[in-house]
Amino acid sequence: MVQSKASSVGAYLKxxxxxxxxxxxxxxxxxxxxLPDCDEVMDYGMPTYRRGAAMVTAFASQKxxxxxxxxxxxIARHKMALGGIDCGKGCIRYKTPEKIDFDVVRSLxxxxxxxHLPEG
Numbered sequence: 100m101v102q103s104k105a106s107s108v109g110a111y112l113k114x115x116x117x118x119x120x121x122x123x124x125x126x127x128x129x130x131x132x133x134l135p136d137c138d139e140v141m142d143y144g145m146p147t148y149r150r151g152a153a154m155v156t157a158f159a160s161q162k163x164x165x166x167x168x169x170x171x172x173x174i175a176r177h178k179m180a181l182g183g184i185d186c187g188k189g190c191i192r193y194k195t196p197e198k199i200d201f202d203v204v205r206s207l208x209x210x211x212x213x214x215h216l217p218e219g
Contacts, residue, residue, distance in 0.1 A: 102144030115160050122196035133208035155215050164192040173210040
C-alpha cells in the first residue's frame with residue numbers, strides 16, 4: 100500500500116490486503132484503547148495518532164512489512180522483547196502479521212503513554 104489516499108482509517112483498513120487486515124485492525128483497537136486521548140487521523144498516507152500537533156504513534160501497511168512507529172525511546176527500552184524484529188530509528192517492521200507480538204505492542208504503547216500523555 101505504501102502511501103494511501105484513504106480519507107479515514109476505516110477506509111484505509113478496507114483497502115488493506117485481506118491477509119493483513121485483522122492484524123491492522125487489532126493494532127488500531129489497541130492504540131485506541133491505550134491512547135484514548137489521541138486524535139486518530141490520516142497523515143502521510145497512514146493512520147496516525149496525535150495529541151494536538153504532535154504525532155504520538157502511527158502504523159502502515161507497506162509493500163514488504165507492517166510498520167509500527169513507536170519512537171526511538173520505546174524501541175530502545177523494548178529491544179530485548181522485540182528479539183529479532185527489524186527496527187529502524189523509530190519504526191518496527193513486521194515482515195508478516197504473525198510476527199506481531201501484541202503483548203509487546205501493548206507494553207510499547209504503555210511506554211509511549213507514560214511519556215507523552217498526562218495522567219488521567
